[in-house]
Amino acid sequence: MEREGVERLLEAAGIDSRRYRHALALLCDGQWQTPAGLVRETATSRRGIEALLRELPGLERSGERLRVPLEHAGDYQDLFALAPPPADPVAHLLPHYGHVLERLEELVAKAPRGRHTLDHVAATPETVLRRALLLGTRFWLPGARLLCVGDHDLTSLAVRLVHPATEVTVVDIDERILAYLDEQDLGVRTRWADLRLGLPASAREHDLAITDPPYTPEGIGLFVARALEGLKPDGRVLLAYGAGERMPMLAFKVQQALAALNLLNEAVYPDFNRYLGAEAIGSAADLYVLRPTTKTAPAVAARLDRVATAIYTQGPQSVESGAGHAFDLAGFEPDLLVGEWPKELGRPRVKLSTWLAKPYAAAAGRVAVAVPAGLEAALPRLLLATRAAHVRAYLAAPAPPPDVLAAVYDLTADGTRIDAVRQAPPSDPAAGVVRKILDGAHAKLANTWREALIAAAGQRGESLTKNAARAAIRAAAPWAEGITPLEAPLHHLRALPAAVAATLKPTA
Secondary structure: OOOHHHHHHHHHHHHHHHHHHHHHHHHOOOOOEOHHHHHHHHOOOHHHHHHHHHOOOOOEEEOOEEEOOHHHHHHHHHHOOOOOOOOOOOHHHHHHHHHHHHHHHHHHHHOOOOOHHHOOOOEOHHHHHHHHHHHHHHOOOOOOEEEEEOOOOOHHHHHHHHOOOOEEEEEEOOHHHHHHHHHOOOOOEEEEOOOOOOOOOOOOOEEEEEEOOOOOHHHHHHHHHHHHHOEEEEEEEEEEEOOOOOOHHHHHHHHHHHHOOOEEEEEEEEEEEEEOOOHHHOOEEEEEEEEEOOOHHHHHHHHHOOOOOOOEOOOOOEOOOOOOOOOOOOOOOOOEEEOOOOHHHOOOEEOHHHHHHOOOOOOOOEEEEEEOOOOHHHHHHHHHOOOOOEEEEEEOOOOOOOHHHOOOEEEEEEOOEEEEEEOOOOOOHHHHHHHHHHHOOOOOHHHHHHHHHHHHHHHOOOOOOHHHHHHHHHHHOHHHOOOOOOOOOHHHHHHHHHHHHHHHHHHO
8 A cells, every 4th residue: 555645744734744643543443533532632733734635545435434444554653653642640540430421521522512703612522621630630629719710611610529628619601501509409609700890709719720712812811810809828720721732832922921921830731631522632632730930910900901802813802803883872971981981081981890890989870881793691690780770772783682681780781782761769678679679789698688688677577697598598599699789790680689589588
């Protein structure tokens, strides 16, 4: 059989030809292979695998599956690399966690599908398990606090299954993921966050953080900076990142973004993460272990002073999406502008991130909010963050009004504008408590709830202690402790009226 083309390919690859040699060995072992399977198994880019397949004449094919005929497999034997490089420090532990892997396979299969505009590519269930095992072999996890900065891969569930004594918090922009994690009832704490706008105040002081962010220098820099915000000074960040064997300059730019944060690179596990997709980078990514230094905090603060909206590789918020959207105030005279507005409008302005981080000091009757393309998920929080009588939100594309705010606003939509007019306080006791909670969007939800319950009891001539109110809230909404309405996932806010009604019953 002609093998000159294969030899030329391997010679051109030089010391990096091990990937191709491993793929060649798999094709010659008699088992059917698919291109996607070869990519994932060898951590070689799709282009690399296709180049190898072009140099192999006479391949047997069955649909998408292929292999070298057994009678010709021996022709390549001297070119084989029979195993991938030793990049898995927890392989010896996997046989002891078969039951966990089965559970994770089921959880991953039923999880919400990835959104390409958020650069979602699912890690394999085995990868998620191996992350949890590596955390436990490198760090002492009982009593530790882990922050998952984005968790489409469900790493949080794997950690809770393997290390149930570890406290795990997830911050994510995807409401579906947050709801799915809560549905599993494994004790994962969920927080909504668009990291371009800030990290929730309740997601601080963690021992460890793990993130698998958008693979752009902007995305890596932002997600790692937010992970560092959520850490104690002696914590660690575990970062999944891959660029494939053909794009060293992209990997260099990402490493420059990490170096700018003054981080110590404690370890890199090559090709540790494997994915159900991302074939352009070999369906694989390295796992970095990063440690902050005394110079990291000021570097993080400087990085977060210049947060970009475009951090993804696809969609309206991609790094190549171009200029922002201009909004027209015609017909609306606001007292305050929130977001990016021209200076020449001559009105007070505040950044979106500041708007969500703390209450605006001055009272404003009419507020205009500019919502850039890609930040639509923040709209309910942007409307909640004020007590103004009338808020008008300007969007880059039409979107439905957030129904979860029906207890606070009368909402109408007109093309790319959404008007939110504040309702009068309700007379119903339960609705009144919900309204007080949502009106205090920057305050701790459980604290506002507790004080509202005590006040409601007093109006009925009853006495309710703080401890009794806390116990009632904990029973009705265990998720409410330590969180503000702005941080709460929408499925919790939707469940709030029923939970509030349940806490009023014992004192009625």
